[in-house]
Amino acid sequence: MIRLENIERTFQVGDEQVYALRQINLTVRVGEYLSIMGPSGSGKSTLLNILGLLDRPDKGVYHLDGRDATHLDDRPQAELRRHKIGFIFQFFHLIPRLTATENVELPLTLAGVAPAERKQRVMAALAELGLADRARHRPDQLSGGQRQRVAIARATIMRPALILADEPTGNLDRASGQEVIQTIEALNAQGMTIVMVTHDPELGGRTRRQVRMNDGRIAHDSGADDEK
Amino acid sequence: MTGALRTTAGPMMKSNDVVRFCFGSLAGYPLRTGLMLLAMSIGVAAVVLLTALGEGARRYVTQQFSSMGTHLLIVLPGRSETVGGPPPLLGQTPRDLTVEDAQALTRSSAVRRVAPIMVGSAPVAYGNRTREAVILGSTAQMYAVRDLTMAQGRFIPEGDIRRAEAVCVLGHKLKAELFGADAPLGRFVRIGQRRFRVIGVLTRKGQSLSVDISDVAIIPVASATALFNRSSLFRIMVQAQGREAIPRARQAILQILRERHEGEDDVTVITQDALLATFDRIFKALTLAVGGIAAISLGVAGILIMNVMLIAVSQRTGEIGLLKAVGAPGRQISRLFFSEAAMLSMVGAMLGLLIALAGQWVLVRLFPEFPISAPLWAPIAAVGVALGTGLLFSVLPARRAARMDPVMALSRR
Numbered sequence: 282m283i284r285l286e287n288i289e290r291t292f293q294v295g296d297e298q299v300y301a302l303r304q305i306n307l308t309v310r311v312g313e314y315l316s317i318m319g320p321s322g323s324g325k326s327t328l329l330n331i332l333g334l335l336d337r338p339d340k341g342v343y344h345l346d347g348r349d350a351t352h353l354d355d356r357p358q359a360e361l362r363r364h365k366i367g368f369i370f371q372f373f374h375l376i377p378r379l380t381a382t383e384n385v386e387l388p389l390t391l392a393g394v395a396p397a398e399r400k401q402r403v404m405a406a407l408a409e410l411g412l413a414d415r416a417r418h419r420p421d422q423l424s425g426g427q428r429q430r431v432a433i434a435r436a437t438i439m440r441p442a443l444i445l446a447d448e449p450t451g452n453l454d455r456a457s458g459q460e461v462i463q464t465i466e467a468l469n470a471q472g473m474t475i476v477m478v479t480h481d482p483e484l485g486g487r488t489r490r491q492v493r494m495n496d497g498r499i500a501h502d503s504g505a506d507d508e509k
Numbered sequence: 510m511t512g513a514l515r516t517t518a519g520p521m522m523k524s525n526d527v528v529r530f531c532f533g534s535l536a537g538y539p540l541r542t543g544l545m546l547l548a549m550s551i552g553v554a555a556v557v558l559l560t561a562l563g564e565g566a567r568r569y570v571t572q573q574f575s576s577m578g579t580h581l582l583i584v585l586p587g588r589s590e591t592v593g594g595p596p597p598l599l600g601q602t603p604r605d606l607t608v609e610d611a612q613a614l615t616r617s618s619a620v621r622r623v624a625p626i627m628v629g630s631a632p633v634a635y636g637n638r639t640r641e642a643v644i645l646g647s648t649a650q651m652y653a654v655r656d657l658t659m660a661q662g663r664f665i666p667e668g669d670i671r672r673a674e675a676v677c678v679l680g681h682k683l684k685a686e687l688f689g690a691d692a693p694l695g696r697f698v699r700i701g702q703r704r705f706r707v708i709g710v711l712t713r714k715g716q717s718l719s720v721d722i723s724d725v726a727i728i729p730v731a732s733a734t735a736l737f738n739r740s741s742l743f744r745i746m747v748q749a750q751g752r753e754a755i756p757r758a759r760q761a762i763l764q765i766l767r768e769r770h771e772g773e774d775d776v777t778v779i780t781q782d783a784l785l786a787t788f789d790r791i792f793k794a795l796t797l798a799v800g801g802i803a804a805i806s807l808g809v810a811g812i813l814i815m816n817v818m819l820i821a822v823s824q825r826t827g828e829i830g831l832l833k834a835v836g837a838p839g840r841q842i843s844r845l846f847f848s849e850a851a852m853l854s855m856v857g858a859m860l861g862l863l864i865a866l867a868g869q870w871v872l873v874r875l876f877p878e879f880p881i882s883a884p885l886w887a888p889i890a891a892v893g894v895a896l897g898t899g900l901l902f903s904v905l906p907a908r909r910a911a912r913m914d915p916v917m918a919l920s921r922r
């Protein structure tokens with residue numbers, strides 16, 4: 282599904298070049314459940330952003346679904362994000378003025394799906410995540426765990442093949458974090474490929490494959506052997 | 510796959526949804542939305558109301574001119590250098606116009622009536638009340654020429670123009686001030702050192718071109734000559750036989766007076782139509798100028814919109830980043846912001862029109878005699894300019910939103 286070859290990403294900070302990613306080689310197959318761990322500033326978020334086509338590498342090639350996604354224009358890039366990729370963020374990024382339903386509905390609305398079909402799909406998604414009775418609530422009327430589940434419903438409403446989660450439990454208490462992780466694992470069970478950045482070694486330990494980053498490099502990859 | 514994706518028509522968000530989304534975000538920031546609506550609507554209302562006032566002033570002046578009488582020519586002593594220009598306000602008068610000059614004008618077949626006008630000022634007294642008033646010396650002809658109407662009694666009678674009959678006609682305000690509720694007809698008033706019998710009172714006709722005829726006393730021109738001890742006229746008012754006779758009348762007047770003044774062209778003839786046309790032009794220009802100034806306020810509103818939209822873009826960074834993450838291309842995002850500005854200016858313009866209507870309603874009630882009404886082009890132009898500026902000034906914010914780096918946008922929480 283994903284193949285990264287010699288990816289590099291540098292940032293210009295003042296006069297200095299900061300290497301966020303160096304020589305990243307990574308292959309992720311369809312249906313994998315993968316965690317990325319490592320100290321703060323080691324390049325985990327940058328890697329996830331590149332995978333999600335929100336950022337471009339300075340060097341290297343990114344293959345998504347067998348095609349070169351490194352130098353796409355804005356439009357096809359957006360198209361891929363809309364249909365293939367779902368994002369889950371540490372800070373949820375729900376739009377405060379919209380209800381849970383409207384937040385989940387947003388990708389469908391932007392894609393021009395008819396209102397009747399939208400309603401039906403959103404209701405089903407909310408019900409599946411146990412949020413049916415929260416449909417009309419706005420984010421500030423929801424708990425952290427509920428917000429993250431609304432965000433997950435939004436990330437999956439387009440049935441993407443790839444879910445990218447950047448510290449999805451980083452802003453939650455243990456219990457809500459557990460719920461969220463179970464939700465994500467259920468998605469994986471349905472066949473979605475999951476790449477999850479986490480700080481929590483316990484959560485990282487639950488994934489089938491673990492990637493450890495350090496200083497912009499992949500320091501350890503538990504699945505590297507079966508790649509070749 | 511690449512090919513397949515490229516040929517897919519881009520995402521088409523339904524226009525209903527665009528409107529709902531934009532309405533939501535406008536309603537989500539009521540203060541900034543309110544401010545922009547205020548600026549926009551004030552701009553539109555200003556354009557419409559100010560042009561309505563200008564247009565009202567133009568109509569008012571036109572009305573005043575026509576209430577002066579019809580097919581009028583005015584003969585002034587002294588020569589104006591520019592043909593058809595305004596009368597010479599200053600400058601020497603080489604030769605006076607006299608009552609005989611006025612009488613001579615009746616020779617022309619193009620002329621229907623001639624009214625000599627002499628003007629002076631004198632105290633008018635009845636009993637122990639005295640008012641300083643404008644005294645007009647004229648003839649019976651003035652009644653028809655100036656299109657006057659009587660409230661009581663009659664006007665100066667026809668008769669020998671040289672007879673200094675001691676009768677007078679009072680304007681209604683002067684009558685009210687001197688007589689109060691008393692009946693004035695047949696009473697005697699003292700004008701200067703002479704006694705005049707009141708034979709008539711004019712109706713309340715209001716002001717007609719600088720001379721307030723409600724505040725005058727009109728006496729026979731021979732009486733005025735004696736009263737002021739001079740024979741020079743202020744002007745001669747001539748009524749032509751008809752509208753088409755005006756140019757002929759003008760030529761005749763100039764020729765007759767040239768003969769009488771030893772070949773000198775030393776009078777100015779103003780036709781009512783020419784004056785009217787001049788005033789009309791002046792007021793149209795004025796209306797345009799005032800409307801233009803108001804349109805600048807719309808431009809200012811546009812800049813305000815740009816400013817506030819820019820703030821909105823930076824306020825809503827997270828939202829923009831999220832829209833990108835869930836697959837909105839830059840174009841779509843700029844279209845959303847653009848639509849938002851369009852909706853704002855549209856609603857602002859409509860509010861402005863409502864304010865303008867309300868303002869007009871109030872003005873019409875406050876000044877019922879003043880014919881206020883906006884020309885048709887004013888609201889159309891105002892709304893057009895409002896929409897134009899709204900859209901023009903949201904180009905920059907919309908582009909900024911579209912080009913925002915999603916990673917940066919999402920990293921701020």
Ligand SMILES: Nc1ncnc2c1ncn2[C@@H]1O[C@H](COP(=O)(O)OP(=O)(O)O)[C@@H](O)[C@H]1O
Pocket residue numbers: 292293294299300301319320321322323324325326327328
């Ligand atoms: N926009 C940026 N500008 C400058 N430096 C950046 C930027 N984004 C990330 N970095 C730097 O790149 C490195 C990796 O950052 P990041 O991927 O956010 O790390 P992590 O998510 O593992 O904590 C850090 O040193 C960070 O300071």
Ligand SMILES: [Mg+2]
Pocket residue numbers: 325326327
């Ligand atoms: Mg990070």
